[in-house]
Amino acid sequence: MPETRPLLLLPGLLCDARLWRDPVALLGDAVSAQVADLAQDDTLGAMARRALAAAPPRFALAGLSMGGYVALEILRQAPERVTHLALLDTSARPDSPEAARRRRGLMALSRSGQFKGVTPRLLPSLLHPEAVDGPLRHEVRAMAERIGKDAFLRQQLAILHRPDSRPMLPKLRLPVLVAVGQQDVLTPPDLSREMAEAIAGATLAVIPRAGHLPTMEQPEASASLLRAWLARPPA
DSSP states (O other), rough: OOEEEEEEOOTTTTTTTGGHHHHHHHHGGEEEEEOOOOOSSSSSSHHHHHHHHHSSSSSEEEEEHHHHHHHHHHHOGGGGEEEEEEEESSSSSSOOHHHHHHHHHHHHHIIIIIGHHHHHHHHHHHHHHTTTSSSSHHHHHHHOOOHHHHHHHHHHHHTTTOOGGGGGGGGSSSSSEEEEEETOOSOOHHHHHHHHHHHOOOOOETTTTSSSSHHHHHHHHHHHHHHHTTTTTTO
């Protein structure tokens, strides 16, 4: 019987377990998956500590977008517990001044009572153009409503204050998958390429017909990449 791998999954901003549902279902008995709660804390350090407290002793680790920032923080706190690392649609860089300005603008919009207007503004940046007007838009909005305004503000604060993780990338010594949607405009493929080139032995994958949420947009392709990544010998 193939080994069942413990897999800790880290959602992105305004995302919950739905983000990972379809690839996990396709992976079946190959994984024992757990989705961390990243909605309670306003720093990456606290998010990582909460995730580690609930995680098994050793696990493969996958994070998308904000989840990727938390994944790198987990590797700072407990590298000995992580066997594999997957970074999806994320970046090792801190926010640019322009990105920080946009982020603060969305936070101000939420504080003014217009939180429900945040996700419609983000949808064209989150989904492939072919999916923006399809059924996935309802699922993305439903995730955001479940996370809620207060958690959104906490998450944005954590993201704003994230460190520059580029210096740690060459030190990583474990199987690493770096994947990104081909049409991701929030964390474009060049940012994934930068990370993959800095990590010895990393696999870079660009997922066609996907934006910032390929695990929802292209679950079969995402599951295939994760399956191959998990098949690599652990650290």
